[in-house]
Amino acid sequence: MLPDFPQLFVARRCYLVSLVTSLLIGCQPSSPAEQVATPPPVLDSVQLAVIPVPTAPDTVDWLNRSLPGKATTDTTFRLNGQLYRLRLSATTDSARMLRIATGGIVGEALAADSNFARNRLVTGPAGRYQIVLTTAAGQPIMRKEFQKPDFYPVVGADIVVVSEPTPPRFLGYYPEVGGLAFWQEIGIPGSDVGTYVFYLLDLQGRVRGMSAGNEFGEGRADCDPLPAPRGGALLTCGQLLRAGQPPLPLQKPHADLVLARFLSDTTVLTIYQYGEYKVTTDSLGHPESMEWQVPPRLRNQPNAFVLNLRGQPVARFRYTGFASALGYTVPRAYLPATRTYYLLDEEQRALRLLEQASPAATREVKFGQMSPFRPPRKPAEARLVLDAEESRYEFYVDKSQPSRIRYRRRPLPG
Known part of the structure; x- marks a missing residue:
């Protein structure tokens, strides 16, 4: 009771x-x-x-x-x-x-x-x-x-x-x-x-x-x-x-x-x-x-x-x-290729970027600053998938420029 x-x-x-x-x-x-x-x-x-202490702690x-x-x-x-x-x-x-x-x-x-x-x-x-x-x-x-x-x-x-x-x-x-x-x-x-x-x-x-x-x-x-x-x-x-x-x-x-x-x-x-x-x-x-x-x-x-x-x-x-x-x-992801953390902020329609080597230099990249994703995936891109309450976001990050991102939004499976 x-x-x-x-x-x-x-x-x-x-x-x-x-x-x-x-x-x-x-x-x-x-x-x-x-x-x-x-x-x-x-x-x-x-x-x-x-x-365990990894062999490559920077990644x-x-x-x-x-x-x-x-x-x-x-x-x-x-x-x-x-x-x-x-x-x-x-x-x-x-x-x-x-x-x-x-x-x-x-x-x-x-x-x-x-x-x-x-x-x-x-x-x-x-x-x-x-x-x-x-x-x-x-x-x-x-x-x-x-x-x-x-x-x-x-x-x-x-x-x-x-x-x-x-x-x-x-x-x-x-x-x-x-x-x-x-x-x-x-x-x-x-x-x-x-x-x-x-x-x-x-x-x-x-x-x-x-x-x-x-x-x-x-x-x-x-x-x-x-x-x-x-x-x-x-x-x-x-x-x-x-x-x-x-x-x-x-x-x-x-x-x-x-x-x-x-x-x-x-x-x-x-x-x-x-x-x-x-x-x-x-x-x-x-x-x-x-x-x-x-x-x-x-x-x-x-x-x-x-x-x-x-x-x-x-x-x-x-x-x-x-x-x-x-x-x-x-909701977050880490990309070893760019040594950067990505935090999804669906309310602000943005990603928050924190570089592992210099997290004090954090920055925000709005969805409006990104290009819509259209196949094919480029060889220099790494894919991140982050889920929000009702949507799944796919981000394609340029490995040489962590803030250059293409994205698309999809409904959550099921």
Whole structure:
């Protein structure tokens, strides 16, 4: 059953749509029992546990890099020439139940008793999240255990209480920013409502940082937690971590983070949707609807920024081509032949070009500046295909001049 309608209006914006859809589609897997998997092949480098360094980093599409699709709960890796083993598990303790009041995000299906409408209490089992680091021979190095309350300050206690514990995901070892990095899912069972928590542990098991990383569904940024191509920085989706510097928050007030991704060794692209949901009330003062409102002063301001690793903007521009459903997406492509990223902005009828070698020199090419495509394709052209909400765009880019483009628009298949 859905939570009381007025309660949804006082809940955080990022869970509004997700809460409705959560009863229609079950997106969040549950793993209440302890999980152990067969160790994967030994890695040559700890960095390889996250992302392999390519042989030609100047022609790699860093904007589309993502986490490997399959996580493991038993990892063997090499550090300073020595093999280590990391085992991850999560255990549910149904003998110990937790109860806490909800502000409306968690619904009656997880109520603690039949008086939910009056006391707003929800319940869930206690849980443990365990991280065990040993040598390859089994000698203990570090053992860390989290309890559900450890995540209350980051996620929200009511969501943590009803969540089903799942093993953390190992992202890699980054001593320059704190140590072992992990990605923890915490959400409402059977829904796409929840948060990914990012945290760092040193080799003694001390927490060196913990913060919200990303959302499960509505409000989710187009972002994966990944290191800079050549190291030296780590993107958690909520922050940019740099060696010897304080974390750089990526969220802005009165805005959603749409995208955060590395463009190169030294630059990050961030895109925002300005505004926030506002509650409207009826004549009796009861919540009636929620509408996204953009402050007038922000309506025409740049919302996309190319940042250096010090957090300073080296370029800024206006971009409105993102889509928003259960998470933001930015239609984009990378052309190795021109070493250029292309962002589709259908609303402005344009492509935004970002050269990997000099992304600060970004430029926009309007459709009106392009020539209509007529076959045949020229030998010097490279083809890009980008989909918008209702149309498919084919772009034919001159490899010697990245801004010389022919295009045609077609309906989406099906």
